[in-house]
Amino acid sequence: MPQVRIIARNFMDMVAALPAMKLDHLYQNAFICEAILRSLPPLAKKYVIQMCYIEETIPSKSLEEWVLPDGLSKHRVAIDRLLQLRIFSESFDRSTGTSYRLNPTFQENLQKLITYGAVLPREPMPSSVTARLPSLQELENYAMQKWECFLLQLINSAQAEKMTNISPSMMRIFQRGLLTQRDKEAPRLTESGFQFLLMDTNAQLWYIIREYISNSEEIGVDPADLISFMLELSFHETGQAYNMNTLDEIQRSTIKDLADLGLVKLQQGRKESWFIPTKLATNLSVSLTDSSSRKEGYVMVETNFRLYAYSTSKLHSEILRLFSRVEYQLPNLLVGAITKESLYNAFENGITSEQIISFLQQNAHPRIAERTPSVPENVMDQIRLWETDLNRIEMTPAHFYDEFPSRDVFEAACDFARESGGLLWEDSKKMRLVVNTEVHLQMREHLRRQK
Amino acid sequence: MGHGEKGRPSKSMKPSSKDDYRNAIPEDEEATYGEEIEDDYHDGEGKKKDFSKLELKPDHANRPLWACADGRIFLETFSPLYKQAYDFLIAIAEPVCRPESMHEYNLTPHSLYAAVSVGLETETIITVLSKLSKTKLPKEMIDFIHASTANYGKVKLVLKKNRYFIESPFPEVLKKLLRDEVISRARITSEAAGAEGFTVGKAMGEVVSGHNELLNEAQLAAAAEEKETHSFEIDPVQVENVKQRCLPNALNYPMMEEYDFRNDTVNPDLEVELKPHAQPRPYQEKSLSKMFGNGRARSGIIVLPCGAGKSLVGVSAACRIRKSCLCLATNAVSVDQWAFQFKLWSTIRDEQICRFTSDSKERFRGNAGVVVTTYNMVAFGGKRSEESEKIIEEIRNREWGLLLMDEVHVVPAHMFRKVISLTKSHCKLGLTATLVREDERITDLNFLIGPKLYEANWLDLVKGGFIANVQCAEVWCPMTKEFFAEYLKKENSKKKQALYVMNPNKFRACEFLIRFHEQQRGDKIIVFADNLFALTEYAMKLRKPMIYGATSHIERTKILEAFKTSRDVNTIFLSKVGDNSIDIPEANVIIQISSHAGSRRQEAQRLGRILRAKGKPQDRMAGGKEEYNAFFYSLVSTDTQEMYYSTKRQQFLIDQGYSFKVITSLPPPDSGGDLSFHHLDEQLALLGKVLSAGDDMVGLEQLEEDADDIALHKARRSLGSMSAMSGANGMVYMEYSTGKKPMGQGKPKPKDPSKRHYLFKKRYG
């Protein structure tokens, strides 16, 4: 599913964009190495592991021999990624050509990881201090509830009537792309906002974290520190309590924000306070490339376009309303219909048919999830056809040129337009062409110069 | 009530006075019954119904259905209790849609009337529904059921010695009925009247059936061994009017009509029974058990998909009642078939059964027998031959045990009323594949014949291998530039249909499909077109036989025989005549080239032509060799009104669980000259022909009997033009530049189609 990879890659892009020294510093943390290793495309992973104990440089030609001819493009992608993340360093020698070496810091930590495993910078607290910790199930419910609440805030803040209390930092994150921010107007969901709502939970989480980090960067926090902390967090144990005093100031403030998302639960004892990571947090590193949603599906779509969702969640109701007409709400069932009208509504908000179909497939109720396809074929086809129907004509402001004095002038004009990327149409027999209005002024100049 | 924040009483649930009740028609989807939650800010969307406050039972996962206060019921088909729940729900509610995983039903006064008619008691209904429900039953629903059924079973209509009586143990109820003008006018006062003017008599002893708690007798009449009944007589001619007045939407004392045939000593028996080889299938048995549940015969309608074997049901019913039976069919061919079916399934002897059509004027010998005839023959009001007159007299004067009516959805209401008023029968059984009519006179059937007794589930029958698993597809044919240009012009509005039907791309798609199925699969194909112009053009161009209204009986038989038996005749073209009972069991592909004005019944019926299951049952199951062995194509010209009509027509089938796959790539783009109308001049010639044909010639074929057609066509009927004879032979100058190409010199020889991949190859796995 392309969507998740883009998001995850964006997070990794953020990592890769760190200055060299910072990146190297990151690699001193074994957990980071592990997380980054997990995020690599499969070929890249293999190369790293294969080179793990090799201290010399390896000519790129040798690496290429590892790959079958039709895998060369994937090979290039892997190498690029490794270079980008500075896991591979490249060197050039007249005689042997290009060769690669594994980043020594990275390599050292990787070896340590393999040999000894890794040790978290903090230990879980003894139960004597923490008394009764929430059970894993309670923790999971808590996490889901918080996360849903968070998403509902996003939806609600787009509905002017419902003003809810969102922390200003969250509001800022929303306004980075999911909500429009116009002074006199009520905030509205953007195209990205709509698409965001239909994404897989992990993809959504990564998006928010990335925005959070970018946000923090703008107020002076070092993104490398945050990145490091996030990745480290994902290696903690779900359900265990970790003392807040093991965190520095920035980390503590981050943890409080993460609690709002349901990634951790904060608790207070008599003297100490601690945080408990939930599954949302510990799933983070795994989901860097893993795009499968581990949620239980709840949606059933029938061949007659009726929709049944086994859910009571207000959030689900809102999400389904993005593209369908919800008709009944029962104690554990939502009943609705996917209609042309409801779909056009979605399309007009920027949601694509593929996103809707993906959403339905990923959230398919277990009863029908084993069926292939899990969403009836005729429903998928019809959703796509309706979308195509909306895009049948393309209109571009343009200029029409005719009455060229000679073929040469005409052809020169064509070439010019083509090179400027503005040639929309031409008829060489009749010597006419149509040019994008943006290019028109340049075109006019060009023609004047011709004289 | 659980969520009564706003405290608004649901409209239809309180029939405190009969006026209230009449005003609140539950089928009216405009009324909102559910409460809207206070903070629901989606008011603008309208009717979202919130029943979320209903109390879920702890074991709700094991129960198969949800019931809402507005009468809507949802049923999970994957529940282990599905089968029982389905049988129960189909008896008490009207199905809204029945696809694979989740069914929806509506509880209405009419559907409850039907339930009580098959013997379900009010309390039983509530108890069973409650048992099956995931939540505690909403109080409104319980009240609704009580209110709707309170009056059922109190009044009976009885036929005794050719006289009709309204019977009830409750004289007050009778008095109430008589306050109605229609009923009082229908009354025939008799001299032997008692104090209140009613004849008092004793009810016959009831037969108790033991096997199923769900099948008890009508609640009140069952109490004592011999109860006093009061009755008054009514004029036979007025019977349906009286019945209509008693329906739930009027006085709400719907009349029970049960025929105690076992104790009927007056009418002579018909010695006939089912042959041993006649093995009814489970759903056929079920439908009969609804009809004969308590040992009597109930009047009503049984709904079975086409090709599912309704003849056996009809014949079985006749064999159980064992009295004279009048069987009505829609046309002469059908009459022949019914006679044949009687002889096939039962021990009836030739002299016991006779046909009465314009060609055959037979009579049966003996006191009792079966007469098979058409609605037309009985309802005909004009002058008859002497012989016919005699037969009609006999039909009118006999007290029939069973009036068996085929295809009740086809016959216009007025013809029905006539037939039913002209004949006297103890029990009426209507058979049909669909309860859908475009003229909305379904309620007429309720009082003319009786309530729905049973309705089979199409998908279940497919799963059981009883009817074919049909792959339905809509083939989108883009209009050619020139055809579309003409279609858009205002002055061609009357020709719109002709233009989208004669779209050359549609023709090519049709030709391709015929070729594919004939040559690659050896199938038998029927092409339907209710536009005669199209039918003729297509059939002639493709050189296939065609049957339409004016085709003689002999010609039809010849063509159908050849289609059945000859290896050379694999495709036939049928006009609307093909919709009614022309039995073609061996076809397995249908191509519709002209979708007439959106009749849902017609679509279902056409599908029925190929629903007869063929091949071995195991092959037909999912994953078997022939998972789809029947194909239903609807060819539609895109960007035209045809799309609208096509979607509308499909609604019924979609509600039964069928889905239409959209195919946009037929014929394959590289077909080129393999198919007709490849060259522009051919297309233009065709266009010329269409445009110059008279308006009346390019319209639909009008068959009188088709009430749906009349209903849908009313707005569109064009006044036939008398001109239109000029240039009608296709040689018309058209103002298109065809370039310098010479006129086509005859079609290039069609090549053998190369291996085409199977059209419905699975996309996955």
Next chain:
Amino acid sequence: MVNATKGLFISCDIPMAQFIVNLNATMPASQKFIIRVLDSTHLFVQPNVADMIKNAIADFREQNSYEKPT
């Protein structure tokens, strides 16, 4: 001298092009908006008719689609 006309370039499929041509034909002379029919799938029209055309197409599409009543 090369002539340049300002307008709106429309790229679409054959039926839509035909529809727009027909729409133009039904307009009174003063409101005709097609400047040039370029070929069977491209048109050049007056610059301000985008919404009008979109709405006309939407209406046409409405007419040809059946939605099951709720």
